[in-house]
Amino acid sequence: MSEFKQTFNSSLGKKLIMALTGLFLCTFLIVHLGGNLLLFNNDNGYSFNVYANFLTHFPPIEVIAYILYISILVHALYATILTIQNRRARPVSYASRPKSPTSWSSQNMGLLGSILFLFLVIHMSDFWYKYKYTDTIGFKEYRTDLSSGKTTAADFKPEAADFEHSVSTENNVEIVRVKNIHAKVSESFSNIWYVIIYVIAMGALAFHLLHGFQSAFRTMGWVHRKYTPVVYFIGTWLFAVIIPLGFAAMPIVYFFTKQ
Structure with a gap:
């Protein structure tokens, strides 16, 4: 077995793959939020519909989209593998669990990731799949x-x-x-249960990114007393606060103002 293969089959190698795919997904979130904020334009869905059309018909973007789908699956797969390995390494739980300095989000990354993956399945089947592969979108x-x-x-x-x-x-x-994907968005965001699911998922995203963004830099060894506070600041305020709030605002605003 080559040294390269041994590295990526190790626990550290799997964590490195998770870190790289996770940071790529963080970059996607910034771009996706920027595009989705076009929903707030008061132009009968023109900006958002043109944006969605561009994403699905511009070849370079389509290539990046499939890299994104692969990254999501790889990130979820390696998270599952690492969780199983960690549980097998300590099959017997503590009789009395000692106080841990780790945060709640770091202790529940598996739960948060599961919520997000379930949400992605619902979200993509409701929007992406219907937009690309059905005639239900006018x-x-x-x-x-x-x-x-x-x-x-x-x-x-x-x-x-x-x-x-x-x-x-x-x-x-x-x-x-x-x-007219804008009409589909309006329809979905008029459903209170969809709005609740969306907001819960964004809460899970906030806690997931609160730990995940900072953890990715530690995994790759990018730790420095000068730059680590900057990473923590960006991970906390941009990825754990601003981005989830931006996404959560869309279904809430549509539910209360667009009906």
């Missing part, structure tokens, strides 16, 4: 007067069964026809 047509900049929106039903999207210009009017 279409929207946006007409923008290029001289005034005014945009009007209307439902659109394509004649061709394989229609995906189109952009054209007629009489100084830009016509954009795209799938």
